[in-house]
Amino acid sequence: MHDDDEVGGRVTLATVAKEAGVSMPTVSKVLNGRSDVSRATRTKVERLLETHGYRRRGQSVSRSPLIEIVFHELDSVWSMELIRGVENVAKENRATVALTESGTRHTPAPDWLPGVLQRRPLGVVLVFSALPKDVKRRLRAAAIPFVVIDPAGDPDPDVPSVGSANWAGGLAATRHLTDLGHERVAIITGPEDMLCSLARLDGYRSALALAGLETDPRLTRFGDFHVRGGFTHAVELLDGPDRPTAIFAGSDLQALGVLEAARVRGLRVPEDLSVVGYDDVPPAQWSSPPLTTVHQPLRHMAEEAARMLLRPDAPGTAAQRIELATHLVVRQSTAPPERA
Amino acid sequence: MHDDDEVGGRVTLATVAKEAGVSMPTVSKVLNGRSDVSRATRTKVERLLETHGYRRRGQSVSRSPLIEIVFHELDSVWSMELIRGVENVAKENRATVALTESGTRHTPAPDWLPGVLQRRPLGVVLVFSALPKDVKRRLRAAAIPFVVIDPAGDPDPDVPSVGSANWAGGLAATRHLTDLGHERVAIITGPEDMLCSLARLDGYRSALALAGLETDPRLTRFGDFHVRGGFTHAVELLDGPDRPTAIFAGSDLQALGVLEAARVRGLRVPEDLSVVGYDDVPPAQWSSPPLTTVHQPLRHMAEEAARMLLRPDAPGTAAQRIELATHLVVRQSTAPPERA
Structure with a gap:
């Protein structure tokens, strides 16, 4: 695959050795991640390799397949x-x-x-x-x-x-629900400190706005991307006043937790509650009922x-x-x- | 990890080369899976390596970690x-x-x-x-x-x-159901040509016999270990006369298919139908309801x-x-x- 590497590699390594003022074997040791090189030498050689590597990347050493x-x-x-x-x-x-x-x-x-x-x-x-x-x-x-x-x-x-495309995914999931006629749509997005969670949440908000619906802050939850988080938040949403008729869960695992919350509260999916997942990992097809979800490739x-x-x-x-x-x-x- | 390998290895390889009447590099080529060795030579060297390898296995060549x-x-x-x-x-x-x-x-x-x-x-x-x-x-x-x-x-x-232990797993799953009082217990085991399917089926039969129950051949199905097979067989079992009150599915994926069949037929799990899976892979915990199953480690x-x-x-x-x-x-x- 990289038959020409050896030649190209040796030229670079010789140049680096000369510029660093060290021997070729020392450069090789650095390249191979060996520990018997002083930290100062390693850093000097690495910096030079990095500079030369910019021009020769992918061709400077022979590779394992x-x-x-x-x-x-x-x-x-x-x-x-x-x-x-x-x-x-x-x-x-x-x-x-x-x-x-x-x-x-x-x-x-x-x-x-x-x-x-x-x-x-x-x-x-x-x-x-x-x-x-x-x-x-x-x-x-x-x-x-x-x-x-x-x-x-x-x-x-x-x-x-x-x-x-996280924002577009959040938009598509929520539009599907508003297109079906849902007006009380909750979201359980991912953790608050992950940008993907915020992007999906913003997509949800934009879809609601496009449908002429207000965002109800009581219907916005930050989950943990796991089944348990989806379950806990869904139980709270379903037990609250004026419960949602649809929940956009920020991941398929959270959606599975929502399905279990619905079962525990005696609600049928989708008759009493619509649920949309995110990811489209295999369990989304295996759940009962199979999940409508956003396919993340x-x-x-x-x-x-x-x-x-x-x-x-x-x-x-x-x-x-x-x-x-x-x-x-x-x-x-x-x-x-x-x-x- | 195998610091002494090189020495031990060379002794063996020299012996093999001599006995095979080939050069050391040829033996190396065979060992390294190279293709530029005739089939006859390769087989001869491999047989000799195998013989010597019996005595030196794990020590005859240096290893990648x-x-x-x-x-x-x-x-x-x-x-x-x-x-x-x-x-x-x-x-x-x-x-x-x-x-x-x-x-x-x-x-x-x-x-x-x-x-x-x-x-x-x-x-x-x-x-x-x-x-x-x-x-x-x-x-x-x-x-x-x-x-x-x-x-x-x-x-x-x-x-x-x-x-x-497949037989013991089939026995434990079925005993749990007969201990709960089920008398109409169906099994969807795996494919007929896999011994594990037959071992689990025999465990099921023995558990029924231990509970003083007859095996009804109409309640025995061979699945494909996938969700779809579990679903199809379960629908047939549930639509049949004198339907089972419990199904032992031969895998968790088949059990997920049984849950979906129950939902489609308007039956509640576990109130109207008990379901036991096999494997205890993560989706068994995520299903609605979470699956009773045989843990395969x-x-x-x-x-x-x-x-x-x-x-x-x-x-x-x-x-x-x-x-x-x-x-x-x-x-x-x-x-x-x-x-x-």
């Missing part, structure tokens, strides 16, 4: 869709997927990085929003392309990323990210941003409101 | 649990998970094998029952340990494997398989078989039958 995907946390539905996307592209390119769970909440623990540097993959797909400066510098120094899949809708301007997003890595002009420097469209999938959890 | 997991098909719920198990053990051992989807129905396509031979992982976890002779021989020749996770309950006597099975690979006496020859226990998890989809 691996595409890495790094998660902060493997969860069962989201992660699998992303893995499948990367695996599709890996298979097309006779490469293998290497998978790492970094084990922290939003950013990767630094301990995954030396492994990546040693393995010299074709590239790295990172599934989280915030990427420490140090990580960016070291990946660029080693000329390893990387792309962030940005589920939170909060792209680092300095990093190439793939996201999807997770697998496609992962495929795009992996393809970006494999391009001759693979990113790592220029902050490309690809945003894929979302669209509504109508199944059986929504219907016109029954007139009381 | 990779644990491979090979699926015939990545599905979203099962596969993720297995990946998480392997990832847990990889993390403990500072190794990385490499993931391959072989893309055929029950056995791996041969094209994944050269990649594994080239990468020289610490070991390979294979998620399928039937393993071609050729694959076994080549993995053994390369002294790459492998373990099969055997979801179908049909272990190859020649291969180390990890499974779980998928993550733990994957951890055991990965640990077997990393033992100094890693398998590959002796046919070890580990069978982990299953147990019933009671949630809200089961209740005593309502008396008509």
